[in-house]
Amino acid sequence: ELGYQEKAYEMYLRTARLDLDNYNNDTEDGCHTTSMAGTWMSVVHGFxxxxxxxxxxxxxxxxxxxxxxxxxxxxxxxxxxKVNVKGHETLIVNETDTPAVLNVSGKEYAISGFGEVTAAR
Incomplete structure:
Protein backbone atom coordinates (compact mmCIF):
# COMPACT_ATOMS: atom_id res chain seq x y z
CA GLU A 1 0.00 0.00 0.00
CA LEU A 2 2.75 2.43 0.87
CA GLY A 3 4.97 1.51 -2.06
CA TYR A 4 8.07 0.59 -0.05
CA GLN A 5 8.60 -2.68 -1.88
CA GLU A 6 12.35 -3.04 -1.25
CA LYS A 7 11.93 -2.19 2.44
CA ALA A 8 9.06 -4.69 2.65
CA TYR A 9 11.28 -7.42 1.25
CA GLU A 10 14.10 -6.51 3.64
CA MET A 11 11.72 -6.73 6.62
CA TYR A 12 10.31 -10.02 5.31
CA LEU A 13 13.83 -11.50 5.21
CA ARG A 14 14.57 -10.37 8.76
CA THR A 15 11.42 -12.07 9.99
CA ALA A 16 11.78 -15.21 7.88
CA ARG A 17 15.43 -15.77 8.77
CA LEU A 18 15.26 -14.99 12.51
CA ASP A 19 15.69 -18.62 13.55
CA LEU A 20 17.56 -19.81 10.45
CA ASP A 21 20.36 -17.31 11.04
CA ASN A 22 19.97 -17.46 14.84
CA TYR A 23 19.88 -13.65 15.16
CA ASN A 24 19.11 -13.80 18.89
CA ASN A 25 21.48 -16.69 19.69
CA ASP A 26 18.58 -18.67 21.17
CA THR A 27 17.34 -20.98 18.41
CA GLU A 28 18.31 -23.99 20.52
CA ASP A 29 15.46 -22.99 22.86
CA GLY A 30 12.90 -23.44 20.08
CA CYS A 31 11.49 -21.61 17.09
CA HIS A 32 9.82 -18.23 17.39
CA THR A 33 6.20 -18.82 16.38
CA THR A 34 5.57 -15.09 16.27
CA SER A 35 8.31 -14.80 13.65
CA MET A 36 6.69 -17.59 11.63
CA ALA A 37 3.34 -15.79 11.81
CA GLY A 38 4.98 -12.53 10.80
CA THR A 39 6.55 -14.24 7.79
CA TRP A 40 3.15 -15.57 6.67
CA MET A 41 1.57 -12.16 7.19
CA SER A 42 4.34 -10.50 5.17
CA VAL A 43 3.60 -12.75 2.20
CA VAL A 44 -0.21 -12.71 2.38
CA HIS A 45 -0.99 -9.19 3.59
CA GLY A 46 2.17 -7.52 2.29
CA PHE A 47 3.12 -9.07 -1.06
CA LYS A 82 -5.56 -20.85 -3.53
CA VAL A 83 -3.83 -17.73 -4.81
CA ASN A 84 -0.90 -18.03 -7.23
CA VAL A 85 0.86 -14.83 -8.28
CA LYS A 86 3.16 -15.22 -11.28
CA GLY A 87 4.32 -12.77 -13.91
CA HIS A 88 1.57 -10.25 -14.60
CA GLU A 89 -1.25 -12.60 -13.58
CA THR A 90 -2.92 -13.82 -10.44
CA LEU A 91 -4.67 -17.19 -10.57
CA ILE A 92 -7.29 -17.82 -7.89
CA VAL A 93 -8.68 -21.34 -7.53
CA ASN A 94 -11.71 -22.00 -5.34
CA GLU A 95 -11.09 -25.35 -3.66
CA THR A 96 -14.59 -25.57 -2.16
CA ASP A 97 -18.14 -25.64 -3.48
CA THR A 98 -18.89 -22.24 -1.89
CA PRO A 99 -18.88 -19.42 -4.47
CA ALA A 100 -16.73 -16.38 -3.77
CA VAL A 101 -16.66 -12.73 -4.80
CA LEU A 102 -13.37 -10.89 -4.60
CA ASN A 103 -11.54 -7.89 -5.95
CA VAL A 104 -8.13 -8.27 -7.59
CA SER A 105 -6.15 -5.15 -8.47
CA GLY A 106 -9.30 -3.04 -8.51
CA LYS A 107 -11.52 -5.38 -10.55
CA GLU A 108 -14.31 -7.53 -9.10
CA TYR A 109 -14.54 -11.25 -9.88
CA ALA A 110 -17.08 -13.95 -9.03
CA ILE A 111 -15.72 -17.48 -8.70
CA SER A 112 -18.12 -20.40 -8.68
CA GLY A 113 -17.63 -23.39 -6.43
CA PHE A 114 -14.54 -25.32 -7.60
CA GLY A 115 -14.02 -22.61 -10.23
CA GLU A 116 -11.03 -20.45 -10.99
CA VAL A 117 -10.24 -17.05 -12.40
CA THR A 118 -7.10 -15.46 -13.82
CA ALA A 119 -6.74 -11.75 -13.14
CA ALA A 120 -4.25 -9.29 -14.58
CA ARG A 121 -2.24 -7.40 -11.98
Whole structure:
Protein backbone atom coordinates (compact mmCIF):
# COMPACT_ATOMS: atom_id res chain seq x y z
CA GLU A 1 0.00 0.00 0.00
CA LEU A 2 2.75 2.43 0.87
CA GLY A 3 4.97 1.51 -2.06
CA TYR A 4 8.07 0.59 -0.05
CA GLN A 5 8.60 -2.68 -1.88
CA GLU A 6 12.35 -3.04 -1.25
CA LYS A 7 11.93 -2.19 2.44
CA ALA A 8 9.06 -4.69 2.65
CA TYR A 9 11.28 -7.42 1.25
CA GLU A 10 14.10 -6.51 3.64
CA MET A 11 11.72 -6.73 6.62
CA TYR A 12 10.31 -10.02 5.31
CA LEU A 13 13.83 -11.50 5.21
CA ARG A 14 14.57 -10.37 8.76
CA THR A 15 11.42 -12.07 9.99
CA ALA A 16 11.78 -15.21 7.88
CA ARG A 17 15.43 -15.77 8.77
CA LEU A 18 15.26 -14.99 12.51
CA ASP A 19 15.69 -18.62 13.55
CA LEU A 20 17.56 -19.81 10.45
CA ASP A 21 20.36 -17.31 11.04
CA ASN A 22 19.97 -17.46 14.84
CA TYR A 23 19.88 -13.65 15.16
CA ASN A 24 19.11 -13.80 18.89
CA ASN A 25 21.48 -16.69 19.69
CA ASP A 26 18.58 -18.67 21.17
CA THR A 27 17.34 -20.98 18.41
CA GLU A 28 18.31 -23.99 20.52
CA ASP A 29 15.46 -22.99 22.86
CA GLY A 30 12.90 -23.44 20.08
CA CYS A 31 11.49 -21.61 17.09
CA HIS A 32 9.82 -18.23 17.39
CA THR A 33 6.20 -18.82 16.38
CA THR A 34 5.57 -15.09 16.27
CA SER A 35 8.31 -14.80 13.65
CA MET A 36 6.69 -17.59 11.63
CA ALA A 37 3.34 -15.79 11.81
CA GLY A 38 4.98 -12.53 10.80
CA THR A 39 6.55 -14.24 7.79
CA TRP A 40 3.15 -15.57 6.67
CA MET A 41 1.57 -12.16 7.19
CA SER A 42 4.34 -10.50 5.17
CA VAL A 43 3.60 -12.75 2.20
CA VAL A 44 -0.21 -12.71 2.38
CA HIS A 45 -0.99 -9.19 3.59
CA GLY A 46 2.17 -7.52 2.29
CA PHE A 47 3.12 -9.07 -1.06
CA UNK A 48 -0.40 -10.45 -1.66
CA UNK A 49 -2.02 -7.15 -0.70
CA UNK A 50 -4.84 -9.00 1.08
CA UNK A 51 -7.41 -6.75 2.75
CA UNK A 52 -11.09 -7.06 3.61
CA UNK A 53 -13.00 -3.91 2.66
CA UNK A 54 -16.75 -3.59 3.13
CA UNK A 55 -17.01 -7.36 3.52
CA UNK A 56 -15.22 -8.09 0.22
CA UNK A 57 -11.84 -9.81 -0.06
CA UNK A 58 -9.34 -7.60 -1.92
CA UNK A 59 -5.98 -8.64 -3.36
CA UNK A 60 -3.44 -6.20 -4.76
CA UNK A 61 -0.35 -8.36 -5.23
CA UNK A 62 3.19 -7.57 -6.24
CA UNK A 63 6.13 -9.91 -6.67
CA UNK A 64 9.38 -8.97 -4.92
CA UNK A 65 12.18 -8.48 -7.44
CA UNK A 66 14.03 -11.54 -6.15
CA UNK A 67 11.11 -13.92 -6.80
CA UNK A 68 9.39 -15.21 -9.93
CA UNK A 69 6.14 -16.21 -8.17
CA UNK A 70 4.51 -17.00 -4.85
CA UNK A 71 1.32 -18.66 -3.66
CA UNK A 72 -0.78 -19.00 -0.54
CA UNK A 73 -4.16 -20.26 0.58
CA UNK A 74 -6.76 -18.35 2.51
CA UNK A 75 -10.17 -19.31 3.88
CA UNK A 76 -12.77 -16.58 3.44
CA UNK A 77 -16.47 -16.96 4.21
CA UNK A 78 -16.48 -20.69 3.57
CA UNK A 79 -14.36 -20.58 0.41
CA UNK A 80 -10.82 -21.96 0.50
CA UNK A 81 -8.96 -19.95 -2.12
CA LYS A 82 -5.56 -20.85 -3.53
CA VAL A 83 -3.83 -17.73 -4.81
CA ASN A 84 -0.90 -18.03 -7.23
CA VAL A 85 0.86 -14.83 -8.28
CA LYS A 86 3.16 -15.22 -11.28
CA GLY A 87 4.32 -12.77 -13.91
CA HIS A 88 1.57 -10.25 -14.60
CA GLU A 89 -1.25 -12.60 -13.58
CA THR A 90 -2.92 -13.82 -10.44
CA LEU A 91 -4.67 -17.19 -10.57
CA ILE A 92 -7.29 -17.82 -7.89
CA VAL A 93 -8.68 -21.34 -7.53
CA ASN A 94 -11.71 -22.00 -5.34
CA GLU A 95 -11.09 -25.35 -3.66
CA THR A 96 -14.59 -25.57 -2.16
CA ASP A 97 -18.14 -25.64 -3.48
CA THR A 98 -18.89 -22.24 -1.89
CA PRO A 99 -18.88 -19.42 -4.47
CA ALA A 100 -16.73 -16.38 -3.77
CA VAL A 101 -16.66 -12.73 -4.80
CA LEU A 102 -13.37 -10.89 -4.60
CA ASN A 103 -11.54 -7.89 -5.95
CA VAL A 104 -8.13 -8.27 -7.59
CA SER A 105 -6.15 -5.15 -8.47
CA GLY A 106 -9.30 -3.04 -8.51
CA LYS A 107 -11.52 -5.38 -10.55
CA GLU A 108 -14.31 -7.53 -9.10
CA TYR A 109 -14.54 -11.25 -9.88
CA ALA A 110 -17.08 -13.95 -9.03
CA ILE A 111 -15.72 -17.48 -8.70
CA SER A 112 -18.12 -20.40 -8.68
CA GLY A 113 -17.63 -23.39 -6.43
CA PHE A 114 -14.54 -25.32 -7.60
CA GLY A 115 -14.02 -22.61 -10.23
CA GLU A 116 -11.03 -20.45 -10.99
CA VAL A 117 -10.24 -17.05 -12.40
CA THR A 118 -7.10 -15.46 -13.82
CA ALA A 119 -6.74 -11.75 -13.14
CA ALA A 120 -4.25 -9.29 -14.58
CA ARG A 121 -2.24 -7.40 -11.98
Missing amino acids: GGLRVKDGVLHLNPFIPGHWSSFSFKVMFRGSRL
